[in-house]
Amino acid sequence: MPTYTDLDRPAQFLKGVGPKRADLLAKLGLMTARDVLFHVPHRYEDASTVSKIGALEPGMDCTIVGRVVSKGVLPTRRGLRIFQAVVRDSTGLIECSWPGQPFLDRTIARGDLLLLRGTVRFYHGRQFQPREYTVLAREKEEAAEESGTIFPVYPATEGLTHRQVRTLIAENLDDLLRQAKDEDRLPREIRERAGVAPLAQALEWLHRPASLAEAEQGRRRLAFEELFFLQLLYAQAHHRASTERPGIAFARRDTLVKPFHKSLPFTLTTAQKRVLKEIGEDMSSPRRMNRLLQGDVGSGKTIVALFAMLRAVENGHQAALMVPTEILAEQHARTLQKLLDGLPVGVTLLTGRLSTKQWKEVNYRIASGDADIVVGTHALIQEGVQFHRLGLVVVDEQHRFGVKQRLAIQEMGQNADTLVMSATPIPRSLALTLYGDLDISVLDERPPGRRPIKTALRSESSQPKVLKFVREEVRKGRQAYIVYPLVEESEKVELKAATAEFEQLSALFPDLRMAIIHGQMPGEEKDRVMRAFAAGEVDVLVSTTVIEVGIDVPNATVMVIEHAERFGLSQLHQLRGRVGRGSEDSFCILIFGGQGSLERLKVFAATEDGFAIAEADLRLRGAGDLFGARQSGLPAFRFANLESDLNLLSIARGEARAIVERDPELANHPDLREAIATRYEERARLFRVG
Incomplete structure (x- = not known):
């Protein structure tokens, strides 16, 4: 039998295991002594x-x-x-x-x-x-x-009870802990500043706690370690993106920024001024900007982004604004042209809808530098698009693009600054976990004068009254959305489906212009329906959540959400944000089917603060189910809790950035470099770090 003296030895050679029990441990993923040591209780x-x-x-x-x-x-x-x-x-x-x-x-x-x-x-x-x-x-x-x-109480499996797992670990724990003292990768000074224990002590507290408080201290140590190494990876990615190629030090010339500021018919909010200062400091620095701008619906992100784009243009550079859909690109282009009326700045639209002749003309304008601000879809990063002097890339609706796409966007300009924007408010802990390689700015204040949306909760029995209200609004010349959680009916889930309800509603409202949109429709068909709705050619749009992030339809004043209990609070907030964009009173009506969800929906109805709603969603449902979290690549944590570990996360971020500032390639920290490569292999490869 081979001799193993460390934590890498197979689990079958632990006291009380043997080949048969090793097979049972393997079902739990416990292949080595180290696996057994880190197989911590899931409750006490x-x-x-x-x-x-x-x-x-x-x-x-x-x-x-x-x-x-x-x-x-x-x-x-x-x-x-x-x-x-x-x-x-x-x-x-x-x-x-x-x-x-x-x-x-x-x-x-x-x-x-x-x-x-x-x-x-x-x-x-x-x-x-x-x-x-x-x-x-x-x-x-x-x-x-x-x-x-x-x-x-340990995770167990058939043939191996939690009591047997507890006995097995107890018999081997002292020996395993002695070897764990050599496994501690966290520098002592960082542990002390973070207030967490050495690894062996933390594991002993987890396996053999004298109190629940001790067990929590053990968890905190391992949670900090997870967060620290992730933030270390992000810190390296941020450092490389900012310094690998020289950035552009944009001077404040005020040839465009100042006249644009004077032309605004409103005063900037305190939050907008704060964020513009943060962006301005980034853009004036010779280091490349890599910043996330978070803001709720109606918080004024577009204005902030336009100030940044004008800063680039007045310095002789181009700016690009990338959005997820063609219809949004068209809307943004119109909005920017309207805001820039009277200023010598050209806005060019680049989408897949252009004919070959139009494509060549637009590409010539971009390559020659005649196009100051280019608005487009992912077509912007396609082969053949060559910018003359790109200085700033702005990405709207960041959560609709994956990390790979975001990094590809950053490569559009050899040394261009990058500003990514999200209209999906997420808690700071989640933002630091998803976008830790970026600096983060938050617009947490809404411009004055924006009319509140009246939110009401109604039971299923109230649906006839709700539909009557929809008809009354349409008679006033308004438009309405009716949203369902499913496209087609399912035998397993008794929920109203968009397609079936569309047919019934069409029969109920033969005099109204009805349309349906859902995610299974071809892209061109979805765009056609949304354009018709935006143009006022459709009175009631029946939809699934495909319209969460949609175009601006100021005439739409009613949002009805069926089976509201099936949606997350952040999802409901995004849907509610589709109305309230005009000068008329707007309404969001939640129709719910179960009393069990009523308290949660009351939380939503009580506020329009997207960040407060996101915090509540995180608390109630956890990070994995939050809107966009899974799609955006949320790391899997065993010990860290994003609902409660924000303080640990902030400390981890600060410590990680301080180390990378002094030692960008971690040449003096080989243990840390190895830990990143081991723990976050795929992400390290993606960010080209570690």
């Missing part, structure tokens, strides 16, 4: 506040620990079968009763050590009625019976 049974059985009184709600001394199933006259077990600790006995659960007779055995939570009742004497129970040990297994222990 807290027996630190255990009540003595002898001291129990009727009415008490408590936790007890005791051995089963007898058990059985008791039938009643009414046919109800009750499982009963008598448990004992050093102070006495008590009968535990589970009405209607006779099957427990097969899972709870005489001699089992149980941890039980429940209420003490009086029924022919004291009786304990458990809400939940855990088998801490079988008859011949050792366990601390009443010592106030925190019992770790």
Whole structure:
């Protein structure tokens, strides 16, 4: 048998394992000693506040620990079968009763050590009625019976119970921890500043905690490590993007920026001024700008981006604005032309809809430098598009582009600054995790005078009244959206589907101009429908979430969302943002099917603050389900919690950037470089770091 002295040895050579149990461990992904050491509990049974059985009184709600001394199933006259077990600790006995659960007779055995939570009742004497129970040990297994222990509960598999996993880890833990002392990749000074423990100490706290607080300290250490190495990768990516090629130091000439500022019929918000200062400092620096601009619907991102583009143009450079769809590109081009009326700045549109002749003409204007600002789709990064002197790339609706596309966009200009924008507010913790290679600016203030959208919650029984209201709005000359979560009906999920409802609504409203749009339609067909709606040729647009990020239709004043409980809060916020863009009162009506979702929807209805809604969504649903998170490549964390670890994440980002500032290639930190390559191999390759 080969000799293994470190954590890389196969798990089968651990004490109490062997070949058969090694096969079971492999089902859990535990192939080596290191895997076993990092197989931490997924929860804990807290027996630190255990009540003595002898001291129990009727009415008490408590936790007890005791051995089963007898058990059985008791039938009643009414046919109800009750499982009963008598448990004992050093102070006495008590009968535990589970009405209607006779099957427990097969899972709870005489001699089992149980941890039980429940209420003490009086029924022919004291009786304990458990809400939940855990088998801490079988008859011949050792366990601390009443010592106030925190019992770790491990992920298990068929043939290997969590108790067996706990015993296996306990038998090997001291040996594994000794070897873990050599595995710690975090520099001591960083650990101390972050307030986290050495690796071996953290793992001991996780496997053998004296309290839940100790277990949490162990988790924090491993969470910080995950966040730190990810931020270290991002810090390297940010440094390389900013310094690998020289940037452009844009001077403030005010030949375009100043007259544009004077022409605005409104005053910039404090948030817009703050963000413009951040962008201005980036653009005046010889380092390349790589910045994310986050802002809610209507927060004024387009104006901020236009100031930046004019800064590039007045310095003799071109600016490019890239958006995800042709119809959005057309809308942006019209908006910019309107805002720049009177200024000597040309706006050129580049999309896939251009004829061959038009394409050649536009490309000539771009290559010759006659096109000052170019607005387009992904066609901008296609072969054959050559800019004369590109100085700034602005990417709108960043979440619609993957990391690879974003990096390709940055390569459009050899030394161009990059500003990416997102109208999908996401919590800071999620932003730092998804876009950690970028500096982040936030527009968290809405321009004054924007009319609030009236949001109402309605049950399914109110649908006729809601549809009557839609008709009334259309009679006033307005337009409406009706959104469904599915395209076609499913036998598995009883939800109203867009296609079926469209047919019914068309029959119900024969005098209204109806149209449908959904993600399974060809792109050209979707564009045709949206253009017709924007032009006022459609009264009611039946849709799926494909219109979350859509064109600006100021005349649309009603958004009806069916089965609102099926949508995330951030998704609902994006849908609501499709209305309220004109001067008339606008309405968002949520039709829900279950009372269980009512409290969550009330949170949404109470505010129009997209960042507050995103925080609530993160808290209620977790990061993986947030709008755009999966599509954008959210890293998988075992220990970090984006709902609660923002402080750790901020510390990790600061420490990572400080190290890379001093040592960009991590030449003096080979352990850190190796850790990045091991943990984030694919991302490191993508960002060309590590």
